[in-house]
Amino acid sequence: MILIDNTCISDDIEDQLFVCNLDKCKGACCVEGDSGAPLDEDELAILDAIYPAVEPYLSEEGKAVIAKEGTHTTDWEGDHVTPVINGRECAYAIYDKRGILKCGIEEAYNDGKINYKKPISCHLYPIRVTKYEQYHALNYDRWEICSPACSFGAELGVPVYKFLKEPLIRAYGTKWYDQLTQEILERREARANEEKR
Secondary structure (H helix, E strand, C coil): EEECCEEEEEEEEEEEECCCCCHHHHHHHHCCCCCCCCCHHHHHHHHHHHHHHHHHCCCHHHHHHHHCCCCCEECCCCEEEEEEECCCEECEEECCCCCCEHHHHHHHCCCCCCCCCCCCCCCCCCCEECCCCCCCCEEECHHHHHHHHHHHHHHCCEHHHHHHHHHHHHCCCCCHHHHHHHHHHHHHHEEEEEEEH
């Protein structure tokens, strides 16, 4: 593992190869799972504030669920999450013409309507962050629905930490990300030198 500031980063984030392949998975992570997308406490007010700009992008089913449950809700463990439609897809998810699920929040962001891209838990996936009192644990989440992303990442030679550069910087800053890449470079050089002996 790699330790930087108050974060503990799993070796998988360096070693595993991953690039989302929406043509294959169809955005399955927006529909599969036990509940909606995890939300940080500070994201709750953001979702309330941006909802008028996001609402036109959503499906009628998504709007109905949000009208009933609100822009966020809690799951069975009491954690803040996005609402879901009939226990399935996220209320903010929308299908494009090819049947691929996309994020209505991100579509509003791409159109310049808001300056919030999407929940950080979605942006960071397949990294899952567990927040403890003293530190954050960053782990790679293995999920069968993402096997096309693993194959595509292997084909392109892109490790998780490079694929997720933008959200990692969003979450922890440029200095933190630069330190992560430096740590990984030094670890790889050390392993290469060890193999030469």
